[in-house]
Amino acid sequence: MCGRYATTTNPGRLAIELDAVDETETSGGDSGAFANYNVAPTTQVLTVVERHDREHPDDDPRLRLRRMRWGLIPVWTKVAEPGVPVKGKPLFNARADKAATTPSFRDAVKYRRCLVPMDGWYEWIVEPAAGKGKPVKHPYYMADADGGRLYMAGLWSIWRDRALPDSDPLLSCTILTTDAVGDLTKIHDRMPLPMPREHWDAWLDPDRPAPAELLETPKPETVAHIVARPVPTLVNSVKNNGPELLSAVDGTGADRAEQISLL
Template sequence: MCGRYATTTDPGRLAAELDAVDEVGATETIPNYNVAPTTQVLTVVRRHDHEQPDDEARLRVRRMRWGLIPLWTEAAEPGVPVKGKPLFNARADKAATTPSFRDAVRKRRCLVPMDGWYEWLVEPGAGKGKAAKQPYFMAAADGERLYMAGLWSVWRDRAAPDSAPLLSCTILTTDAVGELTRIHDRMPLPMPRAHWDAWLDPDHPAPAELLATPGADAVADIVARPVSPLVNSVRNNGPELLAPVDPSERGGQISLL
């Protein structure tokens, strides 16, 4: 699964790098080293211009709520959806048939850019002791930005047609592969740049193979490093969360060797 990640880019820089339309605008963006569900996050979509629907679809950088809100969600008050469990992850192998996600699989797919993501390695405690949890940060060895497959939704309050639409997204997950299986059995689904055109195509369904578990080569350049348990609390948010630590300092119970 992917319940926390880090992103330090801003929408303007991201749009420039991708030759995309920046739909976020000139708002202050602070690097987020501890992104949690319900946070507003950056996404990349490919859409036609509303005023020129026949023109070629372009990449667009948008901000969305992390935690997809299905189209049929009722409103708690005008323009505000009923609170529920945030759908921040969707299983790639089941999304096409899951009511909350199947419409998005067909029509609204996105990329979620990130510096890397966190997972917790769990080892049983000795005897009656509590299980030990060591957070790890997974990132590209060369420091390059990662792009994960996502789905998105546009929620509108049908009873309040003048209210602003709410954009939300979820990150697709798949079985972990390669060395990452030592830390967790799930991982976010990486989307290589070679597949972006097919994945983001707003006019055609995505090829089924893009939702399949990738081979180990897809994460061959991903490295996992143990980091401070400070990341356990969303109140902590700074570059120190990414600093490597020595797990043996916590009792030597955690090891990937």
Template sequence: MELMCGRYATTTNPARLAAELDALDETGDRPDSKYTGPNYNVAPTNQVLTVVERHDREQADDDPRLRIRRMRWGLIPVWAKAGEPGVPAKGKPLFNARADKAATTASFRDAVKKRRCLVPMDGWYEWVVEGAPDAKGKAVKQPFYMAHADGSPLYMAGLWSVWRDRDHPALPPLLSCAILTTDAVGDLTKIHDRMPLPMPREHWAAWLDPDHPAPHELLETPAPQSVSDIVARPVSPLVNSVRNNGPELLTPPAGGGSGSDQLSFR
């Protein structure tokens, strides 16, 4: 199966999110972090919202605060080399990280220790191969959208990094992140064998704590009950192209799809 989670939707306004979480909105601190509205087709390399907990740089002894930051989706390891000034050289897009291997993977192990985040989203997409290939011999894939039944936001476990061009230290650093994935559980196994790792609110303090490692159990595959209120439904193939972006991506496919409704569940 293809690597997931590679596409998701978010309608979260950073200022509203900061108010809801009693967090500092730091998304306006950088010229590339301006809020441009809902994104129904978030793809790797896009700027995405994250929730982190950090100490104030000027008052490091104070208690850490929740902060809303915008980051590039696709983690850039701190040791990555630069291509052009201030721009990392092209490499494998690290937009996902396996939760069971991240702590021992060179690209992610530093972030597992001290740079963990939450990635808020409305829901995410996956594609299921259906029926016979088309006239050109290509597999026919039906996109599905996974989200909470009540429309409440999802918060996925993530890792983040601060990359700096060592040859041009005056240039601003690049913040980037990856979404942790784990084995799919419950009915989500009908869609894909992997899923983003959800982080329940009762574990946020331990997960985001900048001063201590996260408990190992938070990286383990969660119980099926943790995703029991997530529904999966077929949506328009418009989502197949990243050029398309709007609420129409979440509409059912024309004609109801080819038997895809049988995979929809609650």
């Protein structure tokens, strides 16, 4: 699964790179202003969608960058108070093999699919407790070996309080997950579903359902460029956020040396 990730993507620069419309609240500036090394559920995250222009619906759809709450809120979610949805299970992940038939996600699978850009994501290997101590969580960071940006398949939703038709809609998203493949199985049995560039047109098409094969577990070669490495336990707390979360870890100690040998 994917419950934490890192991103340094600047929306303004990404919009230029992808020839996309930047619909985020801010754009341009120093890329460091957009860096988040410990993205957690309920955070506003950057997504890529493809939509028609509201004023010119017959025009071809264009790529658009939007900020969304990480944790999908289904359109049928009830209202807790004016303009606020009832709190429910944080749907920050969706199983790719079941999303098309799951009530919370099936409508989004048809026509509201997105990409979630990231530098890499975190997973943990849990070491059993010694004696009466607590289990130790060893964090690992999965990223492109050459430092390239990753794009993960996602779904998104638009929630509105129907009693407040003029209120701003609440956009939210979830990241699709699939069975881990290749060397990534040594870290966790699940992983985010990567979406290669050659499949973007079909995946993001707002007018047609995505081909079923795009929701299938990818072949090992699809993630062969992704490597895993141990990172500091600072990432275990969402209160910590900075480039130091990705710094090299001292390989001394039998327990850490054993974990490194998995790679």
